[in-house]
Amino acid sequence: MTIDYGATIAEIAQELAEKTNHGKVPSYIPELAKVDRNRFGICLTTIEGDRYMYGDSNVKFSIQxxxxxxxxxxxxxxxxxxxxxxxxxxxxxxxxxxxxxxxxxxxxxxxxxxxxxxxxxxxxxxxxxxxxxxxxxxxxxxxxxxxxxxxxxxxxxxxxxxxxxxxxxxxxxxxxxxxxxxxxxxxxxxxxxxxSLEMTCVELVDAFRNFGDTGVPFGHGAYFLTSSQARRVNALMMTCGFYDESGEFAFEVGLPGKSGVGGAIVALLPEKYCVSVWSPPLNKKGNSYMGMMALERLTTKIEGSIF
Amino acid sequence: MTIDYGATIAEIAQELAEKTNHGKVPSYIPELAKVDRNRFGICLTTIEGDRYMYGDSNVKFSIQxxxxxxxxxxxxxxxxxxxxxxxxxxxxxxxxxxxxxxxxxxxxxxxxxxxxxxxxxxxxxxxxxxxxxxxxxxxxxxxxxxxxxxxxxxxxxxxxxxxxxxxxxxxxxxxxxxxxxxxxxxxxxxxxxxxSLEMTCVELVDAFRNFGDTGVPFGHGAYFLTSSQARRVNALMMTCGFYDESGEFAFEVGLPGKSGVGGAIVALLPEKYCVSVWSPPLNKKGNSYMGMMALERLTTKIEGSIF
Amino acid sequence: MTIDYGATIAEIAQELAEKTNHGKVPSYIPELAKVDRNRFGICLTTIEGDRYMYGDSNVKFSIQxxxxxxxxxxxxxxxxxxxxxxxxxxxxxxxxxxxxxxxxxxxxxxxxxxxxxxxxxxxxxxxxxxxxxxxxxxxxxxxxxxxxxxxxxxxxxxxxxxxxxxxxxxxxxxxxxxxxxxxxxxxxxxxxxxxSLEMTCVELVDAFRNFGDTGVPFGHGAYFLTSSQARRVNALMMTCGFYDESGEFAFEVGLPGKSGVGGAIVALLPEKYCVSVWSPPLNKKGNSYMGMMALERLTTKIEGSIF
Amino acid sequence: MTIDYGATIAEIAQELAEKTNHGKVPSYIPELAKVDRNRFGICLTTIEGDRYMYGDSNVKFSIQxxxxxxxxxxxxxxxxxxxxxxxxxxxxxxxxxxxxxxxxxxxxxxxxxxxxxxxxxxxxxxxxxxxxxxxxxxxxxxxxxxxxxxxxxxxxxxxxxxxxxxxxxxxxxxxxxxxxxxxxxxxxxxxxxxxSLEMTCVELVDAFRNFGDTGVPFGHGAYFLTSSQARRVNALMMTCGFYDESGEFAFEVGLPGKSGVGGAIVALLPEKYCVSVWSPPLNKKGNSYMGMMALERLTTKIEGSIF
CATH class of the missing domain: 3.40.710.10 (DD-peptidase/beta-lactamase superfamily)
Structure with missing residues (x-):
């Protein structure tokens, strides 16, 4: 079965648009507080490099x-x-x-x-x-x-x-x-x-897609990660990528990934795809409220967890 | 590439036979202390049901x-x-x-x-x-x-x-x-x-193979786990299955699994295989010393982690 | 200056009678919960043995x-x-x-x-x-x-x-x-x-007066405390007698003493006097609300702390 | 009975001189490490102001x-x-x-x-x-x-x-x-x-004698402590003056006091006397090894604890 990733992420985005966002934009520094809480972007790339995007996927944010x-x-x-x-x-x-x-x-x-x-x-x-x-x-x-x-x-x-x-x-x-x-x-x-690095959803998947292509080393210049090292970093993202919600994320989503207080999450299914979501309001554990929901839906819709 | 699982587990068993076992059999109860520390069994089953075994794979032990x-x-x-x-x-x-x-x-x-x-x-x-x-x-x-x-x-x-x-x-x-x-x-x-349940390596993979066949519910009588519930239990085994060495196991082996102080470990690669190892001496974190090494080698040799 | 202990404890009792008791009688067991929250007794004995009492000083309670x-x-x-x-x-x-x-x-x-x-x-x-x-x-x-x-x-x-x-x-x-x-x-x-021992305010000072007579050993039968051992128990009551409010009690009252969830407190000034108060409602730290106030007033009125 | 404080502190100093000092001079900063570990000074003043001293009681040290x-x-x-x-x-x-x-x-x-x-x-x-x-x-x-x-x-x-x-x-x-x-x-x-203040044993008792004269406020210029405030500070020294050995000090010595990693201890018996000892090597809890022993002996010899 081939999956229509583009249709899937659009569908998810539309479903979430109807939900109330109970998250909160962190207020401890003015620069992060003033971001528009309604921003929402999502970008998915297959390991082969086919990209699908929706919403504010080309807007820069703080990746934290x-x-x-x-x-x-x-x-x-x-x-x-x-x-x-x-x-x-x-x-x-x-x-x-x-x-x-x-x-x-x-x-x-x-x-x-x-x-x-x-x-x-x-x-x-x-x-x-x-x-x-x-x-x-x-x-x-x-x-x-x-x-x-x-x-x-x-x-x-x-x-x-x-x-x-x-x-x-x-x-x-x-x-x-x-x-x-x-x-x-x-x-x-x-x-x-x-x-304080600023990137877009598209740029994030460009960077993290490398982790999903587990058969080959990646990097450039003097800095390369072997295939085995990349797999270990994936394992770390799986067990530790979401603060105190890492177990929950593994349990509900089932992908290695990493979140930031800027409201972005990036996650990947080795050999298949890499996905990033951005929505600034955070849940109580400090992860993007809508981002978590988007990824739960994604792996439910396409049965695409690693488990 | 087809993998010769039988040859692989035999190879691992032989390699480990040459290693010194620095683990210790727990002494806190006589019944567990008196088990022979040199016992070693391994059994792997593909999700389709082809079984490969080596050593004491039909000897009962306490699964704890x-x-x-x-x-x-x-x-x-x-x-x-x-x-x-x-x-x-x-x-x-x-x-x-x-x-x-x-x-x-x-x-x-x-x-x-x-x-x-x-x-x-x-x-x-x-x-x-x-x-x-x-x-x-x-x-x-x-x-x-x-x-x-x-x-x-x-x-x-x-x-x-x-x-x-x-x-x-x-x-x-x-x-x-x-x-x-x-x-x-x-x-x-x-x-x-x-x-105190006693099982063999073979019986363990028979039970846990079900978790790897993630497309179908499993159980019997009144007790069934949906496919999605089984995946979540896999995620739990991944993040919490090895006491305080769970991160290490994910990092080094990269499979959902569970260990017991009886010296057994069972682990699985969804859609592919389920494997169990038994060797009574434990490392400092309470997991089978040789069992951990066996599974590290397995996923290195066949590049079979979930990451 | 001779102190009129009898007048002092009566005065304190009357002052406290006008205060609202913000304490709570513990409810975790029925037997302790059903005690009358308005009970109030106080008894002071000099080391020489002159006793002064007020209120319910002859009513039994759980010394805990x-x-x-x-x-x-x-x-x-x-x-x-x-x-x-x-x-x-x-x-x-x-x-x-x-x-x-x-x-x-x-x-x-x-x-x-x-x-x-x-x-x-x-x-x-x-x-x-x-x-x-x-x-x-x-x-x-x-x-x-x-x-x-x-x-x-x-x-x-x-x-x-x-x-x-x-x-x-x-x-x-x-x-x-x-x-x-x-x-x-x-x-x-x-x-x-x-x-579960039940005693009255009078009985408590009879027992604890011994600790105040620091020059002589006390006890009976086969069980005696030397003078130096008794002093050390006093030191322990000073530093540890009031759960997590021990420092506060030393700070505000300045006497070695011990409290119980039955609402009683016993305290003593070595070589001078021993005093007990009973009022069932407890403050948030588990000490008698009125008992603490009574003893604060006592050492303020007669400048009778050990410091 | 009048106590010969001068003879008592001399006696204690001589007794301790025969003991091995198992304490250690802290080495974390060069300035404190280079002090002579054999220094020993003691000074006692009655509340009335009679001073008795022995050894290096006029040598400056870091009061910390x-x-x-x-x-x-x-x-x-x-x-x-x-x-x-x-x-x-x-x-x-x-x-x-x-x-x-x-x-x-x-x-x-x-x-x-x-x-x-x-x-x-x-x-x-x-x-x-x-x-x-x-x-x-x-x-x-x-x-x-x-x-x-x-x-x-x-x-x-x-x-x-x-x-x-x-x-x-x-x-x-x-x-x-x-x-x-x-x-x-x-x-x-x-x-x-x-x-980093540097004082001598004599200067320390001059400063802390004020706390023992509990009937009168003390201080100078704009800064005065009422009699009741001074008593409370005494209570604090009693319960918290010796790091994690405060209970032990109350138990063994029975005086309010304060120690410093420079090897000094000052303690007092309200209305009676104030005493300071200085010996640089510290016990495992960070209090002067010999200083603790000196004060234990003092309150044993003169039965002078507050309990």
Missing amino acids: SISKVLSLTMAISLQGQESLWKRVGVEPSGNPFNSIVQLEYENGIPRNPFINAGAIVIADILVSQLQHPKQEFLAYVRGLCNNPDINYNRQVAQSEKSVGYMNASLAYMMKDKGNLINEVDEVLDFYYLQC | SISKVLSLTMAISLQGQESLWKRVGVEPSGNPFNSIVQLEYENGIPRNPFINAGAIVIADILVSQLQHPKQEFLAYVRGLCNNPDINYNRQVAQSEKSVGYMNASLAYMMKDKGNLINEVDEVLDFYYLQC | SISKVLSLTMAISLQGQESLWKRVGVEPSGNPFNSIVQLEYENGIPRNPFINAGAIVIADILVSQLQHPKQEFLAYVRGLCNNPDINYNRQVAQSEKSVGYMNASLAYMMKDKGNLINEVDEVLDFYYLQC | SISKVLSLTMAISLQGQESLWKRVGVEPSGNPFNSIVQLEYENGIPRNPFINAGAIVIADILVSQLQHPKQEFLAYVRGLCNNPDINYNRQVAQSEKSVGYMNASLAYMMKDKGNLINEVDEVLDFYYLQC
């Missing part, structure tokens, strides 16, 4: 935590996995309330690279390994999408840093435990810039 | 926590998912050290049905719903394997209960929080009996 | 946790301090929310003998050391007050035990960690009976 | 956490108690392992003003209330001792700040929770300077 997957892949290709996985774990955090407890208990080793503490360690690795971390990371992401029109939003980065007390608290604890090599301020500076 | 998947499916088919998932979550526990903390913090709702607290809640549901829980659950498992030669080991159950202080502590806390309906003693009685 | 001080002194005189303080600590618990966390983290060693877990360990010691724990403990308390008219209330004990799931959870955890020697059921049986 | 009592009294006299006790509690912390857990759980309100987090909040209050916090606090302490020869050690302050990652972590968490008004950096700057 989705960038953690990209910084991780760059760090893996830079220094290999062995030493990296000594500084950050691969287990779900399972801790809705306070990751700092776990961090203290587990000696400053974050549970996985997708919780903030873990992503800060990855940022520390990039700061150590790269001459010009900010430029080189941007070049890496542009290369993945084959698209020079991707940029940071320095104002968003600055705003987030200015109220990012909790991340500073986490970073100083890791510094205390010896799991942060560079100065806290320098690492956080890079971290917030990385999170 | 693997039984939690079967009690869960029986509970789902008995009372549906809606009310069940109000009493137990679907998130990984992420807590190596003390699930009782999480249980207290989260008001007596266990994080998932595969940690002990969660399985005790499922046992409570079966005790409430069934007239003769012990007989009916046994009949259910026998039916899944189409095999009347499956039994409890009452001596193992009794031994485990007599030293099961921590489970009693968990159960009383849930009773205190209102998440246990029947008497603690009655629920634990059933729980330990359920865990 | 106040009994923990008496079981501790009996245990100290039975087996000395050295081995006892290896099984239970002398630090405040500082944990409003869940002592089971601390218990698990600290390997089953309760922080002090006045939190429930600690008192259960003390009960375990008495069960081990005494031939007829229930009779002998009762005889010990009667002897301290020189009063044969003190009894358990078996109905209260039975009621509390039947809903005491949290204590069972704590006890099983300690059993798991090896800090409970006897069967959980037998220990809890004794523990609930001990807590 | 003992300064937290002085900053607290200044903060109380500046803004009164009402608003102050909304931002910091009066309960013992009871948490040997990680105060950051409690801080997160309790919404950024430290348990008491003597744990680091609490002292940082007090520092924040002083930074808010004073025009020139550093100079004014120094003037306040000098005034309490009536001694202009008391100074900060800026090198110690700088060293401690440069490795004080854990305090930065705590401070940023409180900033996140809204319990820190000024910039983290400014508050920590003041905090480390305050802790």
Whole structure:
């Protein structure tokens, strides 16, 4: 049976348009708060490269935590996995309330690279390994999408840093435990810039489609992920990609993926397709309210989970 | 490319035979301690039903926590998912050290049905719903394997209960929080009996092959799991099947599965195959030392992970 | 300056009679819930033995946790301090929310003998050391007050035990960690009976006056506390006597003392006086609402704190 | 009976001189590590002002956490108690392992003003209330001792700040929770300077003798503590003055007091005497090894505890 992906995503978008969006746009920084809550974009690409899109799929938004997957892949290709996985774990955090407890208990080793503490360690690795971390990371992401029109939003980065007390608290604890090599301020500076990357739904699937093409390594220049490394990153997205809702997402959707507080979610079915949705209001766990519903419907309609 | 499963599992078994087994057979109850640590069995069945086996694949062992998947499916088919998932979550526990903390913090709702607290809640549901829980659950498992030669080991159950202080502590806390309906003693009685089920590698794949045939419902008599329910149980095995090593298993192996302290592991690749391994010595996280290695090699050799 | 204790406690009682009692009588067991919330008694005795009383000072009530001080002194005189303080600590618990966390983290060693877990360990010691724990403990308390008219209330004990799931959870955890020697059921049986002791305000000061006469040992029969041991128990009452309000009580009142959920508080100023108050409604921390106010006023009026 | 305090402290000093000091001088900053571990000083003053001293009682050392009592009294006299006790509690912390857990759980309100987090909040209050916090606090302490020869050690302050990652972590968490008004950096700057105060045993008893004279207010200039406020600070020293060894100190010594990692302890018996000891090596809980022993002996020899 061939699936009409284009018709399916349009159908989903129309169904959701009739639903009330009970999500909330986060208000902690003005730059993210002022985005139009009614934006909705979706883009699906097959592994072969056929793209289907609907709505605001070419509008830029802040990818936020989705960038953690990209910084991780760059760090893996830079220094290999062995030493990296000594500084950050691969287990779900399972801790809705306070990751700092776990961090203290587990000696400053974050549970996985997708919780903030873990992503800060990855940022520390990039700061150590790269001459010009900010430029080189941007070049890496542009290369993945084959698209020079991707940029940071320095104002968003600055705003987030200015109220990012909790991340500073986490970073100083890791510094205390010896799991942060560079100065806290320098690492956080890079971290917030990385999170401020702006991309569209289309650009996201261009970048993440690579993960779905599991038979071949991907990357460019000096930075390549082997096929086996890519599969492991998929496994991490499966178990840890949605904060404290990762189990729920696996349970309801059944795809590896990653969400960000900017309201975007990207997910993929290996060897089949990669999909991204963007709708700014978030549910209580911090994932896009409509994005979660869209992907539940998608894997229900096309029976396309990995399970 | 067709895969020669039989040759592959034999090859793995032979490779592992040359490795030192650094695992330890648990000593907390005499019945489990006296098992021969050199036992090794493996059995793989394709979804179509072709079986391949090696070593002690027809020797009975205590399936222990693997039984939690079967009690869960029986509970789902008995009372549906809606009310069940109000009493137990679907998130990984992420807590190596003390699930009782999480249980207290989260008001007596266990994080998932595969940690002990969660399985005790499922046992409570079966005790409430069934007239003769012990007989009916046994009949259910026998039916899944189409095999009347499956039994409890009452001596193992009794031994485990007599030293099961921590489970009693968990159960009383849930009773205190209102998440246990029947008497603690009655629920634990059933729980330990359920865990004492004895099966062989072959019988395990016969039972769990059903989960891999994701297009069709499975079960017998009054107890059926829809295709969508089965997929969700697969997702749970993926994210929560290996105690605090679930992330690691997803990362290294990439299959939904479940392990037990008896030294067995069962795992499956939907639409393809189901595999079980048995080797009693456990690693530090409580999973079969050789079992984990066997499955890592399997998905490396045949590139058969879900990612 | 000589203090007119009689006039002072009458004055306090009259002042409090005009205040609204915002406390609540605990409802978890019928026997304690049906007590008249307007009961109010107070009794003060100088170390020399002059007694002053007001209100319902001769009415019996359930002393509950106040009994923990008496079981501790009996245990100290039975087996000395050295081995006892290896099984239970002398630090405040500082944990409003869940002592089971601390218990698990600290390997089953309760922080002090006045939190429930600690008192259960003390009960375990008495069960081990005494031939007829229930009779002998009762005889010990009667002897301290020189009063044969003190009894358990078996109905209260039975009621509390039947809903005491949290204590069972704590006890099983300690059993798991090896800090409970006897069967959980037998220990809890004794523990609930001990807590069900019924005494009057007058009887309480008769028993606790001994602690204030710090220059001489006290006890009777085979059970004596040295002067130095008594001082140490006073220190414990100071730092740990009021659940999570111990610091507050030290801060506001400044006397060693102990409260119980029956609504009684007993406190003392070494070498000077011992005082008890009874008023059933409790504040949010589980201490008598009016009792706390009465003692604050007392040490303000007579400048009689230990600081 | 009149007590010969001079003979008593000399006797204690000589007894301790024969004991092996199993304590360790902290090595985390060079300035504190290079102090001579054999230094030993003791000074006792009666409330009337008779001073007895022995050994290095006129040698300056870093008072460290003992300064937290002085900053607290200044903060109380500046803004009164009402608003102050909304931002910091009066309960013992009871948490040997990680105060950051409690801080997160309790919404950024430290348990008491003597744990680091609490002292940082007090520092924040002083930074808010004073025009020139550093100079004014120094003037306040000098005034309490009536001694202009008391100074900060800026090198110690700088060293401690440069490795004080854990305090930065705590401070940023409180900033996140809204319990820190000024910039983290400014508050920590003041905090480390305050802790770097250098005093002698004699100067310490001169300052803390005031707390023992409980009938009269004390202070100077605009800063006075009422008699009732001083008593409450004594109660706090009793329940929270010795980190996680506060219960132990109350139990073994029975005096309100405060210790610092510089190896000093100051303690007092209201209306009777104030005593300070200095010996740099610390026990495992961070209190002076010999200092604790000296005070245990003192209250044993003169039966001078508050209980």
